[in-house]
Amino acid sequence: xxxxxxxxxxxxxxxxxxxxxxxxxTYVGYDIDDLADNASFEEVIYLLWHGRLPVQSELDELKxxxxxxxxxxxxxxxxxxxxxxxxxxxxxxxRTGVSLLGLHDEEADVMEEDANYRKAIRLQAKMPAIVxxxxxxxxxxxxxxxxxxxSFAANFLYMLTGTEPEPIAVEAFNKALVLHADHExxxxxxxARVCVAxxxxxxxxxxxxxxxxxxxxxGGANEAVMKMLTEIKTLENVEPYIRKKLDxxxxxxxxxxxxxxxxxxxxxxxxVMSEKLTELTxxxxxxxxxxxxxxIVTGEKKLPPNVDFYSASVYHSLGIDHDIFTPIFxxxxxxxxxxxxxEQYANNRLIxxxxxxxxxxxxxxxxxxxxxx
Numbered sequence: 514x515x516x517x518x519x520x521x522x523x524x525x526x527x528x529x530x531x532x533x534x535x536x537x538x539t540y541v542g543y544d545i546d547d548l549a550d551n552a553s554f555e556e557v558i559y560l561l562w563h564g565r566l567p568v569q570s571e572l573d574e575l576k577x578x579x580x581x582x583x584x585x586x587x588x589x590x591x592x593x594x595x596x597x598x599x600x601x602x603x604x605x606x607x608r609t610g611v612s613l614l615g616l617h618d619e620e621a622d623v624m625e626e627d628a629n630y631r632k633a634i635r636l637q638a639k640m641p642a643i644v645x646x647x648x649x650x651x652x653x654x655x656x657x658x659x660x661x662x663x664s665f666a667a668n669f670l671y672m673l674t675g676t677e678p679e680p681i682a683v684e685a686f687n688k689a690l691v692l693h694a695d696h697e698x699x700x701x702x703x704x705a706r707v708c709v710a711x712x713x714x715x716x717x718x719x720x721x722x723x724x725x726x727x728x729x730x731x732g733g734a735n736e737a738v739m740k741m742l743t744e745i746k747t748l749e750n751v752e753p754y755i756r757k758k759l760d761x762x763x764x765x766x767x768x769x770x771x772x773x774x775x776x777x778x779x780x781x782x783x784x785v786m787s788e789k790l791t792e793l794t795x796x797x798x799x800x801x802x803x804x805x806x807x808x809i810v811t812g813e814k815k816l817p818p819n820v821d822f823y824s825a826s827v828y829h830s831l832g833i834d835h836d837i838f839t840p841i842f843x844x845x846x847x848x849x850x851x852x853x854x855x856e857q858y859a860n861n862r863l864i865x866x867x868x869x870x871x872x873x874x875x876x877x878x879x880x881x882x883x884x885x886x
Contacts, residue, residue: 608723
């Protein structure tokens with residue numbers, strides 16, 4: 514057997530959902546640049562789940578299904594109110610909330626294709642409601658019910674703030690959702706596929722994926738980027754702060770990627786939105802600091818920024834709490850997780866790799882009183 518740590522470079526399955534070839538990301542053959550500039554998130558959901566873009570009637574139907582299924586069961590909302598808010602990270606609340614949804618879905622363990630698709634609709638719809646409800650409840654505010662006349666992106670911002678979002682905010686958030694929707698066989702997607710390959714249910718697959726995304730080496734980078742920007746405070750402090758980190762060989766979050774070599778193609782879209790939004794909110798220093806950090810890190814380490822780097826200042830400019838950044842990632846990426854879960858069910862084989870044993874050789878049992886330490 515050949516051991517590859519982290520499975521780097523190992524092709525574990527075939528998929529028709531997304532690809533990363535020569536630093537170009539595509540969803541079902543559509544370049545991410547094309548989709549980021551033109552598509553609604555609802556169109557991308559349909560594309561990932563059906564393998565093609567919808568016609569207008571199909572898009573209208575999907576939008577209606579998502580809007581009609583956004584409201585959460587009262588039991589989930591009541592459960593959030595039991596938490597010790599100061600000790601619960603939103604990703605832990607999201608993980609538990611999704612698992613709890615499975616207890617309130619009569620089709621949770623029904624494995625027919627149509628039932629799994631209906632569950633995908635319900636889960637996709639309820640993810641923003643879980644995140645926004647928890648974000649409000651922990652502040653002593655009541656959850657806001659979604660509006661059926663709003664897009665998916667607009668509804669998230671509306672349910673979070675309780676006010677109708679500005680068009681540029683909706684545009685920025687929609688773009689972020691599109692950019693994060695899928696990313697080939699990343700850690701959380703692989704986790705979801707491993708889980709459901711045992712023929713476990715959709716809710717278990719998504720709960721497992723959220724657990725993987727919770728780790729800072731996967732989904733928590735943009736929260737860490739905003740923490741860094743907040744610590745730096747001013748443009749003048751950027752160079753000494755970053756130089757010190759580089760000298761100490763500390764990792765600077767938001768740079769580099771396991772797969773991309775020339776740069777993450779998603780980053781440039783959020784860079785543009787960061788510039789627009791920070792200017793609009795009267796806080797251009799967040800963007801200016803970010804570009805200065807990019808100049809130093811990319812210049813010194815040859816590491817270009819990834820999608821997480823500029824998403825930090827985008828989400829901050831939208832008034833989103835920093836610890837909600839990773840749950841937002843999940844609100845988008847669940848579309849990809851669900852696409853992969855449905856694809857795994859359609860052509861399933863249990864995922865069971867091997868491990869090279871590196872422990873001691875054959876040993877013989879010794880009575881406890883005769884053992885050496």
